[in-house]
Amino acid sequence: MNISSEKKVGITVLLAALVAVVGFRFMSDVPILSQSQKVQTTFVRTDGLGTGSQVFVKGVKVGSVSDVQLTASDSVRVTMRLDMNRLLPEGTIAYLTSLGLIEGKSIVLELGSSEDTMEFGTSIEGIYVESITESLGTKGEDLGNDLSSTFKELNTFLEQLNETLDEDAQRSLNETLENTSAATKRVAKILNDKQTEIEGAISSGSSMLAQLDTLASDNRPRVDSLMASLEGNIRELEKIRVELEGASAGLNEIIEKINSGQGTIGKMVNDPSLYNNLDELTNELNELVKGINEDPGRYLKHMNLIEVF
DSSP: OOOOHHHHHHHHHHHHHHHHHHHHHHHTTOOSSSOOEEEEEEESOOTTOOTTOEEEETTEEEEEEEEEEEOTTSOEEEEEEEOOSSOOBTTOEEEEEESSSSSOEEEEEEOOOOSOBOOTTOEEEEEEOOOHHHHHHHHHHHHHHHHHHHHHHHHHHHHHHHHHSOHHHHHHHHHHHHHHHHHHHHHHHHHHHTHHHHHHHHHHHHHHHHHHHHHHHHTHHHHHHHHHHHHHHHHHHHHHHHHHHHHHHHHHHHHHHHHTTOHHHHHHHHOHHHHHHHHHHHHHHHHHHHHHHHOTHHHHTTSOHHHHO
16 A cells, blocks of 8 residues: 655644644643643742742642743742642642652642532632741841840950950959869868778768667567557547547536526526525524523423423
């Protein structure tokens, strides 16, 4: 089968165009056979982000950046192509951040919790997150200024200290240091000379503690017996206390009854007429005894002596 030159040229051009399209989509990180989802977002800045930068969801690559444009309001509009099998839920947020110190910038999508999904070409919220190096670069100048100010204050302090410590003060300080060193040496010498006595004192102390421990162990039965006896006495005292409380309560009850006039004693104590009658009876008995002593015949004249004796 002979193919004409025109057909060969046409087939070659068609294959070249197909390879060009496929290569372009492959280099642009665009799916060759499937339709991708376009999503736009806006950032205040996009340092390190460009066409082809990757888009992740929970660490999984789901697309790439297809376009980066500066808007009239000096913000940056970023268009992403997502190769997801489902649409993005409402409330999804795009974070422009760095996944490492060496890697470039990427976009991380935080999916929303809504059941409603967004349509193709919609725009989501974008937040720019500074990396560690950017944060250090931003704060480096402030840190350098603080360090410079600190060193200046330290130099000023050292200068003032140098001015304060004149020759006399330096001489006095040196003498103090020398005296301290000499005192330390004397203490070390004393400890070295008395080392034998110190060790003997420590040994004596240890022996005394051992003897005290042995003495306590030998007398442990007697101590236990004494403690048991004390506990028994305490229980007996507790019983006596309870009995005394009962007796005291009974005595208080009797006194209350006497005070309220109950019973014979209560009536005798609380009835003044009984006292008066007893007083009158006593007076009459006194008069009777007095009359008998003065004139016994007056009371015995009606009596027969035989009947009496």
